[in-house]
Amino acid sequence: MNRKLLKKIAAKTGFAILLAGILLFTVFPFYYAIVTSFKSGSELFDVTWWVSAFDFSNYASVIGDGSFVGSIWNSVLVSFATVIIAMAFGLTAAYALGRVQFRGRSAVLMIVLGVSMFPQVAVLSGLFEVIRALDLYNNPLALIFSYTIFTLPFTVWILTTFMRQLPKELEEAAIVDGASPMTTLFKVFIPLMWPAMATTGLLAFIAAWNEFLFALTFTLTDDQRTVPVAIALLTGGSQYELPWGNLMAASVIVTVPLVLLVLIFQRRIVSGLTAGAVKG
């Protein structure tokens, strides 16, 4: 009897340690970035585990830097525009793919899935030419255009999955009421798709916000950059020393909104990820 109890306690402790390990593994790096962001000067070079004093000078210097704030605006603009474009094209396509049985449907789905697998670098030179031709080089609009390559396929993919789950009778009721496919989509389905659209939009937003390769290649000057590029290229006073304090403050600034979004919408995100099994 005693041994059984001991075994139970051991199992419980083991589980608790496992949980603590998982939490430490997932949360610690971000936590440590926050700790670092509140340090300045030589304090930075002493390893500490806690925030001893809230020193906002790193934040002040990052925000005081006009180009970083500009990058945030660029990122916001690019991400929102990308989401809106992906939604606009994705919703109509998802209706066709999810609700209409037609020949060539699975071929279209294959194309969509195929494009989502494209290595970005494989279209880099071709896209560069297109962007040059459209005179969009070093312009955030170039990013809106190019981000569609990865946001549109997975938007179509996830929205199609959700569109399929809507009851068939609802559409038939609309048909009997005399609604055209366009009316059915806009008056009946889209109002019911808000949760799915929020999920998909959030995933597209995060993907666009985090994108690096295109942003690095298609922009040139500080004032046109997005946040990831700005952080990657952030340099300090001297060429050889990275301004770690500023870097961590900038990292925290751009990540906190995402983390908050994720915590608030975690259920939606999980359902979206599993619905499409797409890359995050």
Add this chain to the structure above:
Amino acid sequence: MPAKRQASRVRRQRLRAAWLFLIPMLVVLAAVAGWPLMRTIWFSFTDASFANISEYGLVGFENYLVYDNGAWYGVLADPTWWNAVWNTLFFTVVSVGMETVLGLIIALTLNAQFRGRGWVRAATLIPWAVPTIVSAKMWGWMLHDQFGIINEMLMGLGLIAEPLNWTANADLSMWAVIMVDVWKTTPFMALLTLAALQMLPSDCYEAAKVDGIHPVRVFFKVTLPLILPALMVAIIFRVLDALRVFDVIYVLTSNSADTMSMSVYARQQLVEFQDVGYGSAASTVLFLIIALLTISYLYLGRKQIGGEA
């Protein structure tokens, strides 16, 4: 059986509407993916340069492989390229392998009933939400050779005698990259695995429990085979993603040859060396590798994708 009639007018209207709805999306995809891809392949047969991309001459397969003056030239003869291929494969196999195992462990833990499960699950999503660049920088700082907390920790535990230069040391830098990638993408694997676990029927577990089978045996005999299809989908997505890795490596170790992946190599040729022809050839080879894998995956998983409208 009577002769089959043509689809009715209503049905034809519906089909027309479906294509009208699809065409904008297909046009956009063609503009951002199809056309650029074709141009990339085209450029791979030219000597175009990044600075002036519109003036170029055709050079045939020279960018891929050419025999000149007793030596082979071109991407396929470049040891740096093959090094990048090897690095990418090593990175893919090791990081996806570790992510799968860790993801499985986290998923199994989260599948248990305990208080605060929602919070832990939310916490595991944090790395997924952190931009890759930011996570590379964060880890870059933690792995700093002089002031990094990882070195401090390992020294405190007595595992190492002196600080390691994680990102610059040829033996360690790939492992540093893998560490960051594992941290960033394990949550994705864990969540997909968890979703698969939660769809398992509970009755076979009860049966196993009644029969007194050891939990480890139950895992390998019951759980794993049942979640394998879902796990495979997640693994394939991750593999295809890992093969085109760029951000982490570029930010953490820059263009160092020790960690250079195929994407980093191609971009270096394209942008830094301004050699669009050569870089496009490398990109095309990368595309072919991924396309081959994707096609074989789509072919194998064909039945799953069609679904029902």
Add this chain to the structure above:
Amino acid sequence: MACVELKNINKTFGQIEILPCVNLRIEDGEFVVFVGPSGCGKSTMLRLIAGLEDPTSGDIEIDGEVVTDQSPKERGVGMVFQSYALYPHMSVYENIAFGLKLGKARKNKIREWVEKTAEVLQLEKLLDRKPRELSGGQRQRVAIGRAMAREPKIMLFDEPLSNLDASLRVQMRTEIAKLHDRLQSTMIYVTHDQVEAMTLADKIVVLNGGNIEQVGTPYELYETPASLFVAGFIGSPKMNLMPGSIDGEVGAPTTAINIRGLGKVTVNRETSSLKDGDAVTVGVRPEHFTLALSGPDHGLEVVNVEYLGNEAYVYVELPGMQELMVVRQPVPCEVQTGQRVSLATEPELVHVFDASGRALGPFKAEAESAERLAATQ
């Protein structure tokens, strides 16, 4: 004014033939019920008439006009779905008005129509509510309201009551019947519940495996089922069906049929198509048997007596037959479980079905058949 006609309708999904060849005419203002077991094709038929499904071949006519190629709206149909299929994000008012708005009606006209519909269905107080705030019965009424708002020529109901509980179902049944009296529009109603069919229909269409077994009034279906299937399907408790064989001469006003374990019955059916010894099925409704106690050594054993208050069902075992025979008895019922009884019936109350399951008609005099023969020549 709307009569519907199905002409040589065939419907095939892939390899599966749902409806081989259906011909049916529905008159203006009729309340027609399609009834049959699940998978018999009744819903497919309704959806073909609605225009939600295309026939593989054949044509559908409404008022003599071929509508096979027309949309549901052009056909002028309204439909009530099994799951109600109300638009969840719209209020009751908007749900009813949706079709009217799409029809480009004027705003005050729409309001007038919706209010009239709401009044008929007692929905006036619910117009601002969302479907999720309504009870099952209220949702059903909204679904009906939506279907009738455009004043369709034909109203279609696809198992509309199957999601309601039993008492509500009876109430809604009455309301639908009243609605039909009031609107006088053609209504087609699909159900698997024969009680709904019997109580609502002017005309019942019994379907089985994609074929129309019989079309008739509830009275005709009950009194003169055309086939074994209809005989077994309509009526509760079921008609007693017993295997038997012709015993002796055929074509006479009365024919003797031998039923194993029960003995001989005499029927007055037209048996001239059969011959001595042919296998037939004999059917007798539970209320058409008279029961008499017999001695302990002969007769049939009573296995169970179900007392229902207003009547009783007496279950009797027929040796060699799996299903028990059931006899309806007035209460008080003197028979008890374990007793032995004998059964009797009248020749004109016995239904006889040939080996293919078709019912034999009542006996016709020789002269009459001869006359008919002459007329056709």
